Amino acid sequence: MAKGVLKTALDAHKNRNYKLERQRKQEKAAKKKKQEAAAQNEDGEDVEEGGVQLNESVGAKVNGEKKGKAKNAKSPKATKTEPEWETEESENDSDDDDDIPDETALGLARLDDSESDISGDDSEDDEEEEDDEAEEEEDIALSDIESLASEDKGDIIPHQRLTINNTTALTAAVNRIQLPYSKLAFSEHMSVVTDEPVEIEDVEDDLNRELAFYKQALSTVKDARKLLKKEGAPFSRPADYFAEMVKSDEHMGKIKQKLIDDAAGKKAAAEARKQRDLKKFGKQVQVAKLQERAKEKKDTMEKINLLKRKRSGADVTKTNEEDLFDVELDHADEPGDRRRSGGTGDGKNFKRAKKNEKYGFGGKKRHAKSNDAKSSADGRDFSHKKMKGKTGAAARPGKARRMKSK
Amino acid sequence: MASVYKSLSATNGHDEKERAERKNKQRVLILSSRGVTMRHRHLLQDLYSMMPHSRKEAKLDTKTKLYQLNELAELYNCNNVLFFEARKGKDLYAWMSKAPNGPTVKMHLQNLHTMEELNFIGNCLKGSRPVLSFDAAFEKEAHLRVIKELLTHIFGVPKTSRRVKPFVDHVMAFTIADGKIWTRVYQINESEPGKKKPTADGEEMDVDPAPKKKGGKPDLDVNLVEIGPRFVLTPIVIQESSFGGPIIYENKEFVSPNQIRSDLRRAKGSKYNRRTEAIRENKIKRGDLGLTTHGGRTKEKDPLSDSVLFA
Incomplete structure (x- = not known):
């Protein structure tokens, strides 16, 4: 405890100065922070670090005045006006033990308090919680507080936060871990940086974006290939080198199947579309065909009628008729006339014939199909081939031939 | 001395080896x-x-x-x-x-x-x-x-x-x-360059502004497959x-994804709030104009109604 006594004496001697100095420093830091809220650069941190050291050393030495302050602090304890006071009071409790590590810890805690006090005056409750949570990451807490506060306001952009970009620390970190690229062979690290930064105008544009990535990779590969070949390192895999691949055969099979399925699906879709179009078009074709057929039929009927009229009427243009109509037509209407045209064939009773034609009476219906003398004398339908009997019988060869074939 | 030298050289060699390994x-x-x-x-x-x-x-x-x-x-x-x-x-x-x-x-x-x-x-x-x-x-x-x-x-x-x-x-x-x-991640795919003959290719390579490495084998085309x-x-x-x-x-x-999600939810919520607010205001307005029977409020109990008198 002699040490403690000495310390207290020393504190009593010196603490006033330290205290003031510390406060001044904090104020300075606060001012700086407020001025450059956007980026907390190296200078600010330096000041803070200075603060830390001071606090650590001071922690033990503030004893003398603490007793006095503690009394003051007792009344505002409940209301908690200033965080600094409270921490000092708690320090006071622990100071009786005079443990140095404890004090340093408290010093740190106090630093946290004061830091957050400076940063966010408006939201004290929040900041208390933050302090408990994040001791080391006070900067994060600070930015969190800021974002919270602005969020409550609502009309300010909600995600404004303090950026830390400690360039010197970053470069130091890089230098610490960086591979000695200049000394290493390329085949050791195989990393290439492109000459030009890749520019992508619109990251939402998938095709162009992927194209840019592809181009970057391709240029890299070409460079790397050249470098590796120069160093004599193996690059391409020989065709007869087989080893386990990243994607298994099963996986590749699945991919292949997928590709085939896709292609087949595409083909089927194209086919279906074609068929659909054809169907749509085919209907038109069919309609046209039907119309054409109907027209043809009409034409032929007209021709036939004309012919009939010509035949039945006076043979005025007999000579022309022969030229106009086919022989086939002539023949075609001949046998049909046989029954109906009763008298006309003979050239008798034209009047009757005309009337029959006009009024549709073609004579008696009965006995119309029965034979008479004339029909039996008509030999036009006779075919001697038909009279020869069944044609099937001819298929059977004669006996001699049958025997021979056996 | 020999042993000392040996050990020294050994350590030296080891150092070098270590550097190489490192x-x-x-x-x-x-x-x-x-x-x-x-x-x-x-x-x-x-x-x-x-x-x-x-x-x-x-x-x-x-x-x-x-x-x-x-x-x-x-x-x-x-x-x-x-x-x-x-x-x-x-x-x-x-x-x-x-x-x-x-x-x-x-x-x-x-x-x-x-x-x-x-x-x-x-x-x-x-x-x-x-x-x-x-x-x-x-x-x-x-x-x-x-x-x-x-x-x-x-x-x-x-x-x-x-x-x-x-x-x-x-x-x-x-x-x-x-x-x-x-x-x-892309696969590097090397393929024979089209229909050109190797000799012609070599000659062309000379003409090229950036001549590639000339070797016994013709240069291969490189393309990538993802x-x-x-x-x-x-x-x-x-x-x-x-x-x-x-x-x-x-x-x-x-911006943390949580923040994004909560913003989305809040936007949705505010929409609902605005709508309900508008409905309520409309109701009150109509009531004040006497368009609804009781102005959107519950009717005061009539002290002379049957239910009160004969309760």
């Missing part, structure tokens, strides 16, 4: 936190299959005491840690760290597509060394240089790795676009030491 010796501990989804797990598997110098570990139980990873890395002789932290079963954060005391980068991993679901026809040898391709923008800023270095250490397969295959057949590309790091996986990284924070220490970089533009 050239690029990386081992990566690769693991995830609990609560990863199937896709996250598959991404981990994909990366593991492409990194012969990596060591996979069981899922880490904690999400707060990440400094435990340092001990774990030491246990497995790893000097790099690639840790995937899943949150809420949907957000994935990737931590990259140099294990004993190097910097740590925390990144948000988005737009994740694993090898399996991408169906790319590219393929490569398991354990072949990748060419790492970096955008020139990586050299522009300090924090990006840190990230580049970490990516080089973690994804670059060292020559001396144990399960490594001697050929180079894939390339890993990192590009910066929109403040994010986009990652792609293998997968794909993902996008957004750097959030860089810490000075491994899973701890002061923060030396923090990304201002990063």
Whole structure:
């Protein structure tokens, strides 16, 4: 405890100065922070670090005045006006033990308090919680507080936060871990940086974006290939080198199947579309065909009628008729006339014939199909081939031939 | 004297050997936190299959005491840690760290597509060394240089790795676009260049402004086929030491997915609030104008009504 006594004496001697100095420093830091809220650069941190050291050393030495302050602090304890006071009071409790590590810890805690006090005056409750949570990451807490506060306001952009970009620390970190690229062979690290930064105008544009990535990779590969070949390192895999691949055969099979399925699906879709179009078009074709057929039929009927009229009427243009109509037509209407045209064939009773034609009476219906003398004398339908009997019988060869074939 | 010389030379040789060994010796501990989804797990598997110098570990139980990873890395002789932290079963954060005391980068991993679901026809040898391709923008800023270095250490397969295959057949590309790091993996495919004859080709090569290497064999055309996986990284924070220490970089533009989701919800909620408010006001207005019977309020009880009188 002699040490403690000495310390207290020393504190009593010196603490006033330290205290003031510390406060001044904090104020300075606060001012700086407020001025450059956007980026907390190296200078600010330096000041803070200075603060830390001071606090650590001071922690033990503030004893003398603490007793006095503690009394003051007792009344505002409940209301908690200033965080600094409270921490000092708690320090006071622990100071009786005079443990140095404890004090340093408290010093740190106090630093946290004061830091957050400076940063966010408006939201004290929040900041208390933050302090408990994040001791080391006070900067994060600070930015969190800021974002919270602005969020409550609502009309300010909600995600404004303090950026830390400690360039010197970053470069130091890089230098610490960086591979000695200049000394290493390329085949050791195989990393290439492109000459030009890749520019992508619109990251939402998938095709162009992927194209840019592809181009970057391709240029890299070409460079790397050249470098590796120069160093004599193996690059391409020989065709007869087989080893386990990243994607298994099963996986590749699945991919292949997928590709085939896709292609087949595409083909089927194209086919279906074609068929659909054809169907749509085919209907038109069919309609046209039907119309054409109907027209043809009409034409032929007209021709036939004309012919009939010509035949039945006076043979005025007999000579022309022969030229106009086919022989086939002539023949075609001949046998049909046989029954109906009763008298006309003979050239008798034209009047009757005309009337029959006009009024549709073609004579008696009965006995119309029965034979008479004339029909039996008509030999036009006779075919001697038909009279020869069944044609099937001819298929059977004669006996001699049958025997021979056996 | 001879023994002294011997020992000296031996130490010298050992030194040199050590330097040679020290050239690029990386081992990566690769693991995830609990609560990863199937896709996250598959991404981990994909990366593991492409990194012969990596060591996979069981899922880490904690999400707060990440400094435990340092001990774990030491246990497995790893000097790099690639840790995937899943949150809420949907957000994935990737931590990259140099294990004993190097910097740590925390990144948000988005737009994740694993090898399996991408169906790319590219393929490569398991354990072949990748060419790492970096955008020139990586050299522009300090924090990006840190990230580049970490990516080089973690994804670059060292020559001396144990399960490594001697050929180079894939390339890993990192590009910066929109403040994010986009990652792609391609297979390097070499093919005979079309119909030209080798002699004619050689002559043409001479004419070319950038003549390629002339050898006995004709130069091959290089083209790339994508293998997968794909993902996008957004750097959030860089810490000075491994899973701890002061923060030396923090990304201002990063908005946490939680924030985005809550904003969306709030926007939706405010819409509803506005609507109900309008309905209520309308009701009151109509009541004040005497358009509704009781002005939207409950009717005062008539002291002379039957129900009161004969209750």
